[in-house]
Amino acid sequence: MKRVTIYDVAREANVSLATVSRVINGSDVVKEATRNKVQDAITKLGYKPNAIAQGLALQRTTTIGLIIPEASFTYIGQIINGLLDVAKIYNYNVMLHTITEGITDAEKIVDVIIKSRVDGVIVYSDKMMEDSITTLNSYNIPIVMIANKASGESLCSVYIDIAKAIRELCNRYIGYGVTDIAVLEDRKNRNSSRLMAHGAKQAFEANGLSWNNYIEIPNEYRSTYRFVRKYFEDHRHGLVIAYRDSQAMAVLNSARENGIAVPDDMEVVCFVDTKYNSAVRPMISSFSIPSYDLGAVSMRVMTKMLENDRVTDKEKCLSYLYTARQTTKHH
Amino acid sequence: MKRVTIYDVAREANVSLATVSRVINGSDVVKEATRNKVQDAITKLGYKPNAIAQGLALQRTTTIGLIIPEASFTYIGQIINGLLDVAKIYNYNVMLHTITEGITDAEKIVDVIIKSRVDGVIVYSDKMMEDSITTLNSYNIPIVMIANKASGESLCSVYIDIAKAIRELCNRYIGYGVTDIAVLEDRKNRNSSRLMAHGAKQAFEANGLSWNNYIEIPNEYRSTYRFVRKYFEDHRHGLVIAYRDSQAMAVLNSARENGIAVPDDMEVVCFVDTKYNSAVRPMISSFSIPSYDLGAVSMRVMTKMLENDRVTDKEKCLSYLYTARQTTKHH
DNA sequence: CTGAAAGCGCTAACAC
DNA sequence: GTGTTAGCGCTTTCAG
Numbered sequence: 001m002k003r004v005t006i007y008d009v010a011r012e013a014n015v016s017l018a019t020v021s022r023v024i025n026g027s028d029v030v031k032e033a034t035r036n037k038v039q040d041a042i043t044k045l046g047y048k049p050n051a052i053a054q055g056l057a058l059q060r061t062t063t064i065g066l067i068i069p070e071a072s073f074t075y076i077g078q079i080i081n082g083l084l085d086v087a088k089i090y091n092y093n094v095m096l097h098t099i100t101e102g103i104t105d106a107e108k109i110v111d112v113i114i115k116s117r118v119d120g121v122i123v124y125s126d127k128m129m130e131d132s133i134t135t136l137n138s139y140n141i142p143i144v145m146i147a148n149k150a151s152g153e154s155l156c157s158v159y160i161d162i163a164k165a166i167r168e169l170c171n172r173y174i175g176y177g178v179t180d181i182a183v184l185e186d187r188k189n190r191n192s193s194r195l196m197a198h199g200a201k202q203a204f205e206a207n208g209l210s211w212n213n214y215i216e217i218p219n220e221y222r223s224t225y226r227f228v229r230k231y232f233e234d235h236r237h238g239l240v241i242a243y244r245d246s247q248a249m250a251v252l253n254s255a256r257e258n259g260i261a262v263p264d265d266m267e268v269v270c271f272v273d274t275k276y277n278s279a280v281r282p283m284i285s286s287f288s289i290p291s292y293d294l295g296a297v298s299m300r301v302m303t304k305m306l307e308n309d310r311v312t313d314k315e316k317c318l319s320y321l322y323t324a325r326q327t328t329k330h331h
Numbered sequence: 332m333k334r335v336t337i338y339d340v341a342r343e344a345n346v347s348l349a350t351v352s353r354v355i356n357g358s359d360v361v362k363e364a365t366r367n368k369v370q371d372a373i374t375k376l377g378y379k380p381n382a383i384a385q386g387l388a389l390q391r392t393t394t395i396g397l398i399i400p401e402a403s404f405t406y407i408g409q410i411i412n413g414l415l416d417v418a419k420i421y422n423y424n425v426m427l428h429t430i431t432e433g434i435t436d437a438e439k440i441v442d443v444i445i446k447s448r449v450d451g452v453i454v455y456s457d458k459m460m461e462d463s464i465t466t467l468n469s470y471n472i473p474i475v476m477i478a479n480k481a482s483g484e485s486l487c488s489v490y491i492d493i494a495k496a497i498r499e500l501c502n503r504y505i506g507y508g509v510t511d512i513a514v515l516e517d518r519k520n521r522n523s524s525r526l527m528a529h530g531a532k533q534a535f536e537a538n539g540l541s542w543n544n545y546i547e548i549p550n551e552y553r554s555t556y557r558f559v560r561k562y563f564e565d566h567r568h569g570l571v572i573a574y575r576d577s578q579a580m581a582v583l584n585s586a587r588e589n590g591i592a593v594p595d596d597m598e599v600v601c602f603v604d605t606k607y608n609s610a611v612r613p614m615i616s617s618f619s620i621p622s623y624d625l626g627a628v629s630m631r632v633m634t635k636m637l638e639n640d641r642v643t644d645k646e647k648c649l650s651y652l653y654t655a656r657q658t659t660k661h662h
Numbered sequence: 663c664t665g666a667a668a669g670c671g672c673t674a675a676c677a678c
Numbered sequence: 679g680t681g682t683t684a685g686c687g688c689t690t691t692c693a694g
Contacts, residue, residue, distance in 0.1 A: 005687055016665045021689060031663060046469070051446045052392060053687035055383045056670045063426070063447075070412050077403035084429045093447060095394070096427045098415045115382045116394075116424060138377070225610075249610040256612075279556075279580040280611050281587075336671055347681045352673060362679060384671035387686045 004045045013041035024049050055117065063093035064302055065113045065121040067132075069188070070098055073244065074274040075291040079124060079146065082295030090303045092119075099125070110135050120302050122146065124294075126191045142305045144298045147192070151314035154305060158298040158316045162192055162271065165287055165320055166199030166241060167206075169269065174207050176330045178238040178267075182213040184228070184251060186243035193243055196271060200241070213237065229254040236260065239267045239328075245276045248284050252327060268327040282326030289320055335376045344372035355380050386448065394424035395633055396444045396452040398463075400519070401429055404575065405605040406622040410455060410477065413626030421634045423450075430456070437463050445470050451633050453477065455625075457520045473636045475629045478523070482645035485636060489629040489647045493523055493602065496618055496651055497530030497572060498537075500600065505538050507661045509569040509598075513544040515559070515582060517574035524574055527602060531572070544568070560585040567591065570598045570659075576607045579615050583658060599658040613657030620651055 006024075010017040015034060022030050023038040030038075041047070055061040066083065068076055080096075087094050095118060097109050110132045113121055120142040123129065128148050133155065136143055145157040170181055183200050185193045197214040204211035221227035224247050232255050240255075242248040248270035252262055260266050262282065270277055270286040277284040297316060304311050324331045337355075341348040346365060353361050354369040361369075372378070386392040397414065399407055411427075418425050426449060428440050441463045444452055451473040454460065459479050464486065467474055476488040501512055514531050516524045528545040535542035552558035555578050563586050571586075573579040579601035583593055591597050593613065601608055601617040608615040628647060635642050655662045 003687095007687080017688080018665060018667095018690080019663090022664085025689085029663060034664080048442065048445045048470070050387075050448055050687050052383055052386045052448050053670090054689075056381075056387050056672090057687080057689045059670070061383060066427075070408075072405065072408035072412055074403065074405055074408070077401075077405070077408055080427070081401050081403055081429065084427065091443075093443065094427050096397075096411070096415065096425050098412065111379070112422075112424065114379045117381055117383050139379070246606060246610055249607075253610070253612055275577060276580075276607055276610075279577055279584070279607075281584055334671095338671080348672080349674085349681060349683095350679085353680085356673085360679060365679080381671050384686090385673075387688090388671080388673045390686070 004047045008045055009038065009041045009047050012045060013037045060119050061117050062091060063095055063118050065095045065097060065118040067097045067099055067109065067121060067123040069125065070100065074276065075272050078291035079295035082292035083299045086296045086299035106132050114139050119306055122298050122302055126189045144302045146294050146298050149315055156301050156305060156311055156314045158294055158301060158318060160289055160318050160320055162195040163199035166196045167203045169322065170200045170203035173239055173330065174203060179209060180238040182215050182237040182240045184240060184242045184247060185214065185216045186247050187217055189243050196241060196243065225250040225254060229257065232258040232260060237266055239269065241269045243271045245270055245272065245274045249280060252284065263327050263329040267329060285323065285325040285328040287320045287322050290318055293318055335378045339376055340369065340372045340378050343376060344368045391450050392448050393422060394426055394449050396426045396428060396449040398428045398430055398440065398452060398454040400456065401431065405607065406603050409622035410626035413623035414630045417627045417630035441466050450637050453629050453633055457522045475633045477625050477629050480646055487632050487636065487642055487645045489625055489632060489649060491620060491649050491651055493526040494530035497527045498534045500653065501531045501534035504570055504661065505534060510540060511569040513546050513568040513571050515571060515573045515578060516545065516547045517578050518548055520574050527572060527574065556581040556585060560588065563589040563591060568597055570600065572600050574602045576601055576603065576605045580611060583615065594658050594660040598660060616654065616656040616659040618651045618653050621649055624649055
């Protein structure tokens, strides 16, 4: 099929291209009869407006850029689902970029994004990426950050108060008399892990106790499992808190393989919830982080920013629930 | 920062915009001195070429559309990773679209894609989506299909021979004397499930046996687990083959909860491999489907098509490996 | 209610 | 080597 443009439609319908433009944009000033003529021509020719040309003329592309770390975490899939569902409603397209560790990569991606003239960018990242934000900002590109609390001129965020969640959890456990609580570092989510540790510390200090049970994974260990498998040979805790499902599974398996009964001798809680927490046995207790909502809400916030609605609440804190399952005995 | 265009750079550098264009496109006819002048102007003004305008002028957007079902399956994350890594190398952008069940949705997405003037589209889907292919084709948009075997004028595919994999597996098991082999339907991957069933049937028939152990999940069951939990109350099999990791886990758990020992009384094999197969206990035997490669290869094929390199092999069949783990006793 | 014409920012002949 | 100019396909005043 030959490329058909607005001119072809105009000729076919015997009107000017301005009229065709009005029709495809739903302007209500066009007479019923002409509108029909144009519509017929459009369907006859199979005309589809060229979004690129529209983008150039309008200075907006109705596409937003999405930056995520490698796409393979289950909960990121959820975030994407939520985000795309909302994008679909508002007729936005989404351009996907993954960002691997290393600053040089971030720069290149920001460069590509600016060139692509997206209307805004949503970034999910464990860390803040100050530089990227600054650059994007200097090109007047609105930003929504997922997972990190921050705000500014055309910068909003949607996040979860990790520290608070863990603080509350620890508080409860301290109340149960469990004071040997450890937080396991997630190397791929170092910042979030630190927030978890921070929350634990706060809880202990609020109870007049000190805390330093942050389990950092040495670099020489290729996988979390390898490390914890060894770690639990001579360590015991009342409660171990992990970030991702796979980390919690590593803890669970390696503890048991070292003769530690879960939840009897040791309890395990995972922060990010995915279906896998309920798919394993014992089912892993976890917070139910609304990953889907994280995506959906940030996309909605983005559309608000783009439509120049006043965004009243630039830092949106989403709530979480704690779901006790089979890896804990205190409820 | 004010919008800076190629004109601004030209003025700043005291050259014509054609020269600036040559510089940003790396044309080698520009004199060293002028090139530097231009480069300086570019960095001074923070100029970034407008990809939209380029797209309009060149009739190509260097972005490709990606269609996937809901993004939450782990292996789809892998596919995306592979795809984006290769896209990055070739400087292509990727526009992401999810397609939920229901034809009307597919039509709308195809519409959006055509309007967005992507250079090509890669689609991962359990089923063929004939209509979409036809439409896309009529607009001269090259297509790469992942997971389904097909080819045509500007249509390539990258897939895995599921039937063959299962046929071979069944053949081996028949050899071991295990003839009670069942294939569990995956409602979200019905086609792939049918291919598995097909492979099983072939194996049995080749051995002079008949086969009808395709376990279909009735619609009234909300989850696979609910169903199999009941199913295994009064069913037993020598080997059960499931498609996704979570399906295999459902089988594994519900079998055990009904007093069936795995792998002693019953073996379980999963088709698609993800890290979760090795993260649960017992670890689930599975094929290792190269999900990352599925994405990477299809993106590479796409670039080939777009660069008009002769694509010699329009139907690329990727190989798989079988990895026996703890849910099987025959190796 | 409809048409004419001037951009939007860039590329690619074609001159010089 | 570099500049001029005519598009690429669409939107949007401004007239009529």
